[in-house]
Amino acid sequence: MISLSHPLEEPVKTSIQESEAFLPQSIPEERYKMKSKPLGICLIIDCIGNETELLQDTFTSLGYEVQKFLHLSVNGISQILGQFACMPEHRDYDSFVCVLVSRGGSQSLYGVNQTHSGLPLHHIRRMFMGDSCPYLAGKPKVFFIQNYVVSEGQLEDSSLLEVDGPAMKNVEFKAQQRGLSTVHREADFFWSLCTADVSLLERSCSSPSLYLQCLSQKLRQERKCPLLDLHIELNGHMYDWNSRVSAKEKYYVWLQHTLRKKLILSYT
Template structure:
């Protein structure tokens, strides 16, 4: 082989050997990358997210708030008063009220300045009504819309309760329309509610929506339950009182789920006119426990 050819052959061998070496290095580097990094348990645990406690509503004021009970039937006031008083509420009871009186009571309570010092508000309303309204003791065709009751306590109408839980428990005994009387004396909520500050106040870095922090629990039952010789208390309110009295340290939404289960069990054993129907709507932003004591 001539000198020129020998030189070219050696160059080709060196080039091939060089490429093979680079390829081997690449494979070795890839193997190193694939090999998992070995760390101790303590070291790996240091990078796990720490437990973040769930945010709760503040429930420390004394009293916790006003509990307004309007009972136009008369079967449930005593047990409800005892239940919410034991939870630490300032309970205010009104029995056998006309529709217009109910409106005036709600307006007055919504405007109370004491709300600013309390951590929550509760309203329990027991009355005859229809699918969307309550009547009071004077059964009228128009009634007072339940939606108007909620508006009275929204953030723009009742700023002292903005950001605080507002709990409504309503037992409505539904009356057939044919049993109602015509009446045009309905007073809708309006200017009387607007005599408080209309702009929501700022809490921290952001504004709380006016419809936030509501729990709206509505139970409907046939009015025929009240027409029996021995009219019993509402099963719904009885279960509510028992849950709040015995398990007050648990979140309210969990208790309500169990309340629904108790009502469902009752409904599975009785006739259609003896059944209770519960609806729950809420805009709660935090965990709510009514009592930590």
């Protein structure tokens, strides 16, 4: 036993967790601001036609202004995305959500086309980077993509389709006029890509995507849950599903993000 009266004895040491002497009462957690009404635009491009109603109900309930487009060609998808990337209305909103549902290749979307070329996924992300889309710089840009992958043997042997990108020059010039941003142009993206075999549509063309069904359910029921945590749960459901079905029925989910703060897709 340590004698507290002896001046040469060291006092009993306690951890910070035990003493709580150096811990603040509450540590404020930095979150993306989500207070604008609406929270932002939710753009839905559904080239299959199974998901629109479910997705519209979900994102409307979260506080988004939903705008939807069905059965677009590759050029149509590119043009719509380009128009939305340039919208000055984004400056009044706190976020942007885009949901894309299409047949495609491993790294591209075909829309209603079925050719050897498509709209590259990296081209889509490029449209919304900070230098191309200055009104969304520093704000979360959330993409949920369901891509039904077509094998090369199923493609039509047609001429390559060249896709014109959006008119970037004016937007980039405006971004330069606003001065150099301190936020990296690739920051604040949440990019969730789910691929599945196109044969799922052939078996039941009216059946919705399990990925998007699960996503919608979680966003509705757990709307105060951080999006990263919610996506981990979603990935767990997809893993469980894949462990029980054949290879042609599996869903594969990839997540890439450059979020700098905690993101909750509802009013906070």
